[in-house]
Amino acid sequence: MSAGPSRIAQGLLTDATRPVGFHFDGRALRGQAGDTLASALLANGQRLVGRSFKYHRPRGIVTAGPEEPCALVDVMGTAGREPNRLATTLALREGLVAVSQNRWPSLRWDLLAANDLLGRFLPAGFYYKTFMAPGWAWERIYEPLIRRAAGLGRLESVVGQHAASAETLHEHADVLVVGAGTAGLAAAHGLGRSGLRVLLTEQDVVLGGGSLLDPRWSAWRERVVASLAGMPTVRCLPRTTVLGAYGHGVFGAVETLSPAESALFGGLTERLRVIRVKRVVLATGAIERLIAFAGNDIPGVMLAGAALAYLRRYGVAVGRRPAFFVNSDAAYEALFALAAAGVEVAGVIDPRPASHAAERARALGIEVHAAAVVSAVAGRHAVRAVSVSALDSRKVRELSADCLAVSGGFTPATTLASQLGARLHWQNTIAGFVADLAPAAGRVAGAACGSVGLEAAARDGERTAQALAGELGRPLRDTPAMDLPADPEATALSALWEIPGNGKAFVDLQNDVTTADVRLSLREGYEHVEHMKRFTTHGMASDQGRIGGLLGSAVLASARGVPLAEVGQTKPRPFTQPVPFAALAGAEVREHYKPKRRLALHDWHERAGATFVALGLWLRPLVYSRPSGWEPVLAEARAVRRAVGITDVSTLGKIDVQGADAARFLDFIYANTFSTLPVGRARYGIMLREDGMLFDDGTTSRLSAGHFVVTTTTANAAAVLEHLEFHLQSSCAGLDVLLTDVGDEWAQFAVAGPRSREVVSAVVAGVDLSNEAFPFMAAAAARIAGVPGRLFRISFSGELAYELAVPARQAQTVWSAVLAAGAPFGITPYGLDALNTLRIEKGHITGAELNGNTSAADLGLERMLKKQGDFIGRALLERPGMRAGDRLQLVGVRPCDRSQPLANGTQLIERAAPAASLGYVTSATPSVELEGWVGLALLAGGRARIGARLLGVAPVRGATTEVEVVSPHMLDPESTRVRT
Amino acid sequence: MSAPPDFKQQPARARRASSGRYSFWRLVREGLKGQRGWSRAWAKAVPRPAYRVVIVGGGGHGLATAYYLATEYGITDVAVLERGPIGLGNVGRNTTIIRSNYFLPDNIRFYEYSLKLWEGLERRLNFNAMVSQRGTLNLFHSEAQRDLFTRRANQMRLLGVDNEPLSRQQLKERVPLVDLDNGRYPVLGGFLQPRGGTVRHDAVAWGYARGASEAGVDIVELCEVTGIRRDGARVTGVETSRGPIAAETVCLAVAGHSSQLAAMAGLTLPIESHVLQAFVTEAIKPLLDVVITYGAGHFYVSQSDKGGLVFGGAIDGYNTYGQRGTLPMTEEVASAAVTLLPGLARLKVLRQWGGVMDMTMDGSPIISATPLSGLVINGGWCYGGFKAIPAGGMTTAHLVARGTPHPLARHLDLARFADGRTRDERGVGPFPYLH
Amino acid sequence: MLRIPCPYCGERDETEFRYRGDASRARPPADAGLAAFAAYVYERANPRGWHVEWWLHVAGCRRLLKVVRHTESHQIHWVGAPQEPPSVPADASP
Secondary structure: OOOOOEEOOOOOOOEEEEEEEEEEOOEEEEEEEOOEHHHHHHHOOOOOOEEOOOOOOEEOOOOOOOOOOOOEEEEEEOOEEEEEEEOOOOEOOOOEEEEEOOOOEOOOOEHHHHHHHOHHHOOOOHHHOOOOOOOOHHHHHHHHHHHHHOOOEOOEEOOOOOOOOEEEEEEEOOEEEEOOOHHHHHHHHHHHHOOOOEEEEOOOOOOOHHHHHOHHHHHHHHHHHHHHHOOOOEEEEOOEEEEEEOOOOEEEEEEEOOHHHHHHOOOOOEEEEEEEOOEEEEOOOEEEOOOEOEOOOOOOEEEHHHHHHHHHHHOEEOOOOEEEEEOOOOOHHHHHHHHHOOOOOOEEEEOOOOOHHHHHHHHOOOOEEEOEEEEEEEOOOOOOEEEEEEOOOOOEEEEEOOEEEEEOOEEEOOHHHHHOOOEEEEEOOOOEEEEEOOOOOEEEOHHHHOOOOHHHHHHHHHHHHHHHHHHOOOOOOOOOOOOOOOOOOOOOOOOOOEOOOOOOOEEEOOOOEEHHHHHHHHHOOOOOHHHHHHHHOOOOOOOOOOOOHHHHHHHHHHHHOOOHHHHOOOOOOOOOOOEEHHHHHOOOOHHHOOOOEOOOOHHHHHHOOOEEEEEOOEEEEEEOOOOOOHHHHHHHHHHHHHOOEEEEOOOOEEEEEEOOOHHHHHHHHEOOOOOOOOOOEEEEEEEEOOOOOEEEEEEEEEEEOOEEEEEEOOOOHHHHHHHHHHHHHOOOOOOOOEEEEOOOOEEEEEEEOOOHHHHHHHHEEOOOOOOOOOOOOEEEEEEEOOEEEEEEOOOOOOOOEEEEEEEHHHHHHHHHHHHHHHHHHOOEEOOHHHHHHHHHHHOOOOOOOOOOOOOOOOOOOHHHOOOOOOOOOOHHHHOHHHOOOOOEEEEEEEEOOOOOOOOOOOEEEEOOEOOOOOEEEEEEEEOOOOOOEEEEEEEEOHHHHOOOEEEEEEOOOOEEEEEEEEOOOOOOOOOOHHHO | OOOOOOOOOOOOOOOOOOOOOOOHHHHHHHHHOOOOOOOOOOOOOOOOOEEEEEEEOOOHHHHHHHHHHHHOOOOOOEEEEOOOOOOOOHHHOOOOEEOOOOOOHHHHHHHHHHHHHHHHHHHHHOOOOOOEOOOEEEEEOOHHHHHHHHHHHHHHHHOOOOOEEEOHHHHHHHOOOOOOOOOOOOOOEEEEEOOOEEOOHHHHHHHHHHHHHHOOOEEEOOOOEEEEEEEOOEEEEEEEOOOOEEEEEEEEOOOOOHHHHHHHOOOOEOEEEEEEEEEEEEEEOOOOOOEEEOOOOOOEEEEOOOOEEEEEEEEOOOOOOOOOOOHHHHHHHHHHHHHHOHHHOOOEEEEEEEEEEEEEOOOOOEEEEOOOEOEEEEEOOOOOOOOOHHHHHHHHHHHHHHOOOOHHHHHHOOOHHHHOOOOOOOOOOOOHHHO | OOEEEEOOOEEEEHHHOEEEEEOOOOOOOOOOOHHHHHHHHHOEOOOOOEEEEEEEOOOOOOOEEEEEEEOOOOOEEEEEOOOOOOOOOOOOOO
8 A cells, every 4th residue: 555554653552563463344354452442453453433314424443542433333243243343443343343333235335325415415413304194104114224324333242242241340439530631640650659549540551651652751650650550559551441430539430451351250241330439639621622624534634643652552543644634733743743753644624823832844845735624535445645725815725645744733521510500701811611520529620620741740740749638638839840751842832622614514524514414503503513413413413522522612602793602511420431231230230239138948938939029128938839820729719718828927027116106106107006906915016108098908916015026018018117107206206116027037827717716726825825814916925847937827818817927047956847737737838929818808908909009998997097096197187189079999800700810900890981980809719718800909999889880991901891880898898717 | 279270362463483393395395405504493482471371380280381382271371381301301201111001090081191192292392202102011020019010901901902912932923032031030021001102201201392383372491490480379570680570370390309499389298309310321233112111120121223121220218409320220220221221231221321200199180270370380290201292281271271281181180189079090109219 | 428427427428328407307296287387298498598397317327417507608517416405596698
């Protein structure tokens, strides 16, 4: 190749002795260890790397870092195809397979490049003005076409290749220093010397920032980095990008592991670090920006700083004959470096009439076109020539070049400062916004706050460390000033944004937004910068407009005829860099998405063949069988009704309430009375929310005068405990009550069925279980299978039943003893499904009925409400809406045709009014004792409808059944079974 | 409740200069002329001293209310006052989903009306808001959840609204991206509302603004309301950063900040402000053609026409006016996303942001007269505000114009709390941070 | 993310706490009547500024804290016990 980029020297990061093979678009290429994909492509003379989003214009590599808008590729791996990887930060590794994006059939010949020719008909927001008729055509024609054209990369994942690839770490330090350029290094060094705990993060693979590109700084950098490594309170985290500032000194950062480290940790690719500090130093530097001129997107047009970086870091010259278009002295460094490396420089175009840097360039024999600008670029797949226009005349010169290095100045990286609430103010000397950060949050240092030059930044870092160390109580005394290479004398930059001309001049290279689009948005009234952004999509691509964001604002300001400072920038949101879901999720994915709570007897249930159901965090036995269907459930339920069954109810919440005022406290918490409960007795209780709705129910037992045990539903266990604690510490403060969560301490089993007394008698010692001595709702301490525990005669199934509570670690002993004692009676373990069948027949409620919208009266529990004294929820029961006759009330329902099933969620209607739902079936089951299916329902004015016939309709299943409305207590309404 | 406002019949104001009709052919014509013939989509009005109706808030609901007042109820002497530029509040910060799958019949009717209005909106407004009825899919993970969704679907179908169950097999075919056996909360099935979908959110604000402006409404940007003028129990206008403006009716449509504006009139509302987070990923080629709501964690996802996946989470759970997200919720949403859709693990998230929600004490919105005559509130939208914009605008316009609630919004009155008629979809009660 | 300085446990992440809402309201006396209770249960000042609120340290000491926090900047000005009168800055700005 006669023109184009190539490797000409030894890079700082690359190792010529270690070649690395890789593929790009099917071509086998070679790079060096230490290369990025971008540097390796350039070293191979590959300029064209992708097609743009909208116009499918050929695009090349523009930057050498994470701000890259164009060089996005898809990477093929064992886990699939990963889209939109930045070639400029992607570490080259052996066998890497990268594919260019958004082109068909090939990168050089792309059919949709026709969009570029049609561009005049596709201005910003064109889609808001067409594709509206006919109505059906959007989803069927237009949208599929647009969606196929939109999007850059393609995500494909291989099923089964989803091992957790990230972990989450928590960091605590005194100061976080973001960015390890000269400012950050100097700041971290000073803070480290003071003994403060410092965390220094750097997004680059090595520390140094801009000092890496200037050999004069090598010695200083190496000295400081070595010194930091020796400081016990300082930790340096390269490859780590701070993603966002979350207030209260909390920052999120993601570390991308090097290929070598990743291999060491079994394929781990990222670490999310949640950082907590007292102060932050934002030494985030400044980002070089683009200038808008016709053809500023042609492959070969790149930022001047990138040209310098490719040479210094990777030994790659970005062209054989580069031209430079710059407006600051700092940007000349690239030109000096390339010239020194023996590259023929086509010339430098500088809008300023004179500058120190231009003098130095001339002295090197480089042609300087002062007071001139680039008005156009020739070339399609690569730069061929640039047109140079003098500012003071109409003279235009054509300059032959294979690359154009551009610099419009440097924009301070203020994203994190903005997130911390910093206000931005305009600084003329750099033509950019800098941040005023509140000292309580931290400091901005170096180029990020507008300083120019490596030395100036380092000095700023030093000063920042001094100030912060003092503020944090560890003042730095006797500090010798660092010996630093001096910044060259520099002439101020001259702000330059847009060069008028023919042809597309881009302000956003990834989203294909042109200066004409910005002007159109103004004509259409989208003149606020946030409107312009949304209308044109400027700055919304994956690069977040880092090299063109301010440029877009500048074009808008110029079109509006107001100062750029007045137009401002759009508000930056986290993240500072796109971050994979995997990195944010860490290890809490799939199996480990949520912790699992297992019962003390989980292993036994598993061995017994239980099918488990995940309810909240719990895993609970649903039924002791594998095949689904009702028969195994009904067999378990039948065993309870006919003989005896045992079920594990340990998931119920259990709260120990003790103290002289325990009864008084419970009287306030519960809607019914507990102070009258005798010792040795249990009582069913309901508690309300303050708005009068039922909150939870359960059985509470009095073990002694000042000792109660409250049980709650499984679902509300945590919420009820918090409810009690909240009230005890606020509205009931001062009461002598102690609350202890004993939910995990006690395992609890229900032994239910007509033979349960015989079974329980066999394992319980010291308690007379006769009906007279231990009646329904009795409670007592007891030794159960030799284990000290508690025995309750309570029943959810509607059968004679006992609940046995024992310390959780003795659960297996007791459970096994009960099973052994029950064997002669055919004791059967039963799961949640059977429990549900039993309670529906009996008309007992669960979460399906106690759904947060039902009152005690709705569920037929009004008689439980105490008449005297205050309790939570009492006052608002009096509201008219709570007493309305058409409220949904609990009833039972049975299909008139007993052979018909009844499904949960079935709506109840009158035949005459088929659209007006009167209520719905909350819980339904085939019955054990009654014929056919039985259900509970919430029905408008339900109690008054008992005896009526309604239609149960389930349109999603196409089912309609006539049902009769009955009392919810369908089985044993007098509750004789539980009392005998 | 106060007496309905007393409206004098006023002549409609003259139609203002129009931005012209949008069409494919005009786009071509303008293309040949360098796109120079377009003019402002809505006029930048200077506020006049008095209006019949002042709407505070240039968001979706405020602009839609103004549009329907002018085009349906013939009231064009209307100003919409917006503190900043229009459309940058919640209408420009949401996850763009539309649907009408609610539990309570009143809510189903209201949101279904909104969905019907969405279906014809673009042709009516002559502005393509990209209403895309690609379907919204709710996944369920337990039998209890299946029963709830079944009940909801049956209720919707009784009211003539679409909703259908999908089996695991059907899910496998429809959303191959979903890992049905994801290890923690396996997917047992789903319910699809085929007519649900997404809308290009910014375009909704701009389209209504353009339509309202053309019909004669003054859209006043950069005009902050700093006070509400009262004469006893009657509201007579507003104080603004651009001077006082008198009005027969003041309508607050500032969800997220309703409490602040109501406080200016001396009212305390049953509302807390909470932040809801959203995320967008980098743009990729088409991957997902339906909106998915995960039933075992806090998140839902759709893919925009531009190619980015848009995710939403839950509220952070404490009062806030800071429009920003937090890290714990970000991690939670990412964990849920990777668990349900493991293929997305390597997809990169671009941005996160937060929207400030009016969270009411029952999770349902408020479209209501107030104890002060001449003051109407449209607010309390919780997370449901975007999808409700057309119906919210229409029913609020009805309330303002007629002085009586629109039949479909009667249940959204402010008095329902004190009267015990709350509309609590989730049954969590007066704890806004739990809705 | 909030870092709440628990007087008993030290500064901890918000995820250790459960929010319990506006702490400026006190439960009315039992005989205060329907209107007072309706206002207590449903009405919120919901200030954009300093907010007195309850946080229960569920993953720590399980104590109830009264916290004065700014709802826009999230700055925490004061943390105390439930019965302590909170210190609320007069200036609403953060």
